[in-house]
Amino acid sequence: MDASPDAQWPDHVGTATGLVRGHSPDHGVAHPSEPPTSVAARIITLLEFVSLGEEQVGVREAARRTGIDRSAVSRLFAQLERLGMLHQVGDRGGYTIGPRLFSLAGALRARDNLWNAARQILEVLVDQYNETCYLTAREGDRVVFREKVDSNQTIRYVVVLGRPFQLASGAAGQAILSALEEAEIDRILGQGLTKHTANSITDPTEYRAQLMESRKRGYVCSIGQWVRNGSGVAAPYFDAAGDCVGSITMSLPADRLDRERIPEIGHAILTGSLKLSYRLGYRGAWGPVTV
Numbered sequence: 336m337d338a339s340p341d342a343q344w345p346d347h348v349g350t351a352t353g354l355v356r357g358h359s360p361d362h363g364v365a366h367p368s369e370p371p372t373s374v375a376a377r378i379i380t381l382l383e384f385v386s387l388g389e390e391q392v393g394v395r396e397a398a399r400r401t402g403i404d405r406s407a408v409s410r411l412f413a414q415l416e417r418l419g420m421l422h423q424v425g426d427r428g429g430y431t432i433g434p435r436l437f438s439l440a441g442a443l444r445a446r447d448n449l450w451n452a453a454r455q456i457l458e459v460l461v462d463q464y465n466e467t468c469y470l471t472a473r474e475g476d477r478v479v480f481r482e483k484v485d486s487n488q489t490i491r492y493v494v495v496l497g498r499p500f501q502l503a504s505g506a507a508g509q510a511i512l513s514a515l516e517e518a519e520i521d522r523i524l525g526q527g528l529t530k531h532t533a534n535s536i537t538d539p540t541e542y543r544a545q546l547m548e549s550r551k552r553g554y555v556c557s558i559g560q561w562v563r564n565g566s567g568v569a570a571p572y573f574d575a576a577g578d579c580v581g582s583i584t585m586s587l588p589a590d591r592l593d594r595e596r597i598p599e600i601g602h603a604i605l606t607g608s609l610k611l612s613y614r615l616g617y618r619g620a621w622g623p624v625t626v
Contacts (some may be wrong), residue, residue: 343557369477370402374411377403381411382436386423387575387618391429423494450482452614453583456607458583464600467491471507471569472581474499476523478508481581490587503528503542506557506567507584513549514621515581520546532558553622554601558589565590568600570608575616583608 343347371377381577385392394412398405415421419435433624450470457468461484470482485491502508502523512520520543528537536542548557554570561567569584583604602624609617609624 350411352422369405369429377411378406378415383406386432386436387616391424391431393429393547396429405481419602435510444450445477449615453482453611454484456610457482457583460484460583460607461486463603464585466585466591467493467500468588468604469494469507469584469586470581471511471584473502473511473579476502476526478502478511478582480505480507486587488587488591490591492562492585494506501529504531505565505600506555506569506586507582509546509549509555509557509583510569510571510584511579513546513555514573528558531561533616551622552601553605553624556597556601558592560618564589568597568604570601570605571621572608573612573615573617573621574621577617577619580615583611 364430366517371380380403381397382399384401389498394405397403397412400555403411409575412421413422416423416430416433419433421436422433423430425517425616449472453470457470460468461467465488466487467486467488468484469480471477471478478501480494480496481497483494500508502512504525512523515523521540524539524542528539528542529535530537537547554568556568558566565586566589567568567584569582569588571579574580585600585604605622605624609621612619
C-alpha cells in the first residue's frame with residue numbers, strides 16, 4: 336500500500352516537467368541525449384522513427400533526428416529493406432514501412448487488444464492501493480466503463496459495465512474531457528451540466544476552470560460530484576494519432592480516499608494511463624509525464 340507510485344513500471348515513461356499533450360516535434364522519436372550505439376538499439380530506433388512518420392523518411396533526416404551516424408543509417412536502411420521491414424520509394428527515394436513489418440504488426444495486433452494491454456496496468460494499481468480500477472472508453476459524447484479489476488474491500492463503489500454516461504459526470508468522463516480540444520469542450524459543455532449531487536458543478540465557466548487545473552496535473556479527482564459519498568481519480572489515455580480514447584479510473588467511497596495521498600494516487604494512475612497510451616502507439620506527453 337505504501338509503495339512508490341512508480342513501482343513495478345518499466346523505465347521508458349518518465350517525468351518531463353512543463354510538457355503538455357502533443358507529439359514530439361520529431362514525429363514521435365525524440366533526439367536522444369546519447370545516440371544508440373548497439374546494433375539492436377539502432378534498428379529499433381530507426382524502425383520506430385519510420386513507423387511513426389507520416390511520409391517517407393530519408394537517410395539524412397533519420398540521421399539528424401536520431402543522432403545515428405549517416406553512413407550507419409544508410410547501411411541499416413538498406414539491410415532492413417532487403418528483409419522486407421522497410422520499403423524504399425524509387426531508386427533514391429525515402430523509406431516507408433515494408434510488407435514484412437506490416438505483417439508483423441498485424442500478427443501482434445491479432446494477439447493483443449485494449450483489455451490485454453490494460454489488464455496488467457490495472458492489476459498493479461489495485462495491488463498497490465486495494466481499490467477497484469476501471470478501464471473506460473470514449474464513445475462519442477459518452478464514456479463507457481468497459482472492464483475492471485476489483486479490490487477485495489467489503490464495501491466497493493460499483494459502476495455498471497457497458498452502460499454509457501455523460502462525459503461531464505464523474506472522474507472518468509472528466510479525465511476524457513480535460514484532454515479534448517477547446518472547441519470540443521465548449522460544444523459538450525454547451526449541452527448543459529446535470530446536478531447529480533449537492534457537490535456537482537453546473538456553471539460552465541467553473542467547470543471549465545476545473546478541467547484546466549486537471550489538465551495541468553494530468554489527472555482528475557472528483558469527490559461527491561457524481562454520486563453522493565463516492566469518489567474517483569482518473570487520467571486519460573491516447574491512441575497513436577494523439578486522440579484521447581478513454582481513461583483509467585480508480586473508484587472508491589469518499590470516506591476511504593486519503594486526501595493527503597491524492598497527488599500520489601493521481602500520479603500513479605497518470606503513469607499507468609500513459610503506459611497504456613504507449614502500448615497503443617502514442618508518443619507524446621500529458622501533464623507532467625511524457626512517453
